[in-house]
Amino acid sequence: MFTLKGSLLCVERVFKANLAQERMISFCLMHRNTHRFNTFQTVSKLPQKRLNSITFPLIDMERYLDSNVSKTNFRIFDPRFDDISFAEQFFTPSSNHFIHYYTSAVRMEHAPSVAKPEVCFIGRSNVGKSSLIKALFSLVPGLEVRVSKNPGHTKKINFFKAGKTFTLVDLPGYGYKAPTDFVEMVEDYLKTRHNLKRTFLLLDGSIGIQKADQIAIDMCEEFGIPYVLVVTKIDRPQRGNLLKNILDIQQIIEKQTKGCFPQPFLVSSLNYSGIHLLRCFIAHVTGNLQKNKA
């Protein structure tokens, strides 16, 4: 029998189904479109403005900043497109360049002794460490890097080898739901890893710097290791919020750090902004970019 309540329910169901369908379509479109941007070749064919904003997201922010804000640290690492394109080969598998998950360790005595240069990724749980490694290695078919919306997902130190060139290391996050032996595990790693060329300390661009991040910065300073701040998830916040968070981070770099690279790196693992520049920087700090100049 026809009732008003029944027909309203019916309309509501149709509306919800349409909404779900729309969301699914936009999710698919987003992934189809952004996935294309994982190669620099595709990005380099974009119109100039879009090319620059995906490749150099920090420089792209300049136009929104007051003229009295110092931008001197925005272009310290400022490679040519040619270098960015060259660096991509280290993240692309080939018959003589095997990229793969190597092993995991919960304590340093289980860590592999790798002579090649190494870089690692640290940061609060859920900041996007694993997602970033996944984006960097997105040209490797079948390489599994596990990410999760639940904090505390990565419990071990995970080693990924890029042929004979370098190793990337994914570490468990600190803060909420961190493994109980986190401090021992990560501190030991940072203190004793002789081949560690650079530590990438990730900060969530949509949240800004937190107390736990400040503690991690202090730890890197105390250990005297060279490190870089990477601002993640830049696709998420509104531009005003992102700018404020970046300026706060720049202040901290200028006023409180000695071992930190003066230029922060901005990335989105979702739309690949900043990923190509970061690939190039990793090639540089591991001594592989120099081969282009030789």
Ligand SMILES: Nc1nc2c(ncn2[C@@H]2O[C@H](COP(=O)(O)OP(=O)(O)OP(=O)(O)O)[C@@H](O)[C@H]2O)c(=O)[nH]1
């Ligand atoms: N929008 C957006 N979401 C992201 C980005 N990077 C990561 N995320 C999301 O953030 C959540 C956490 O990502 P993970 O990469 O697992 O974070 P993690 O730092 O490895 O976390 P732990 O292993 O728990 O320490 C997931 O839901 C991701 O999809 C990004 O660039 N943009």
Ligand SMILES: [Mg+2]
């Ligand atoms: Mg993780």
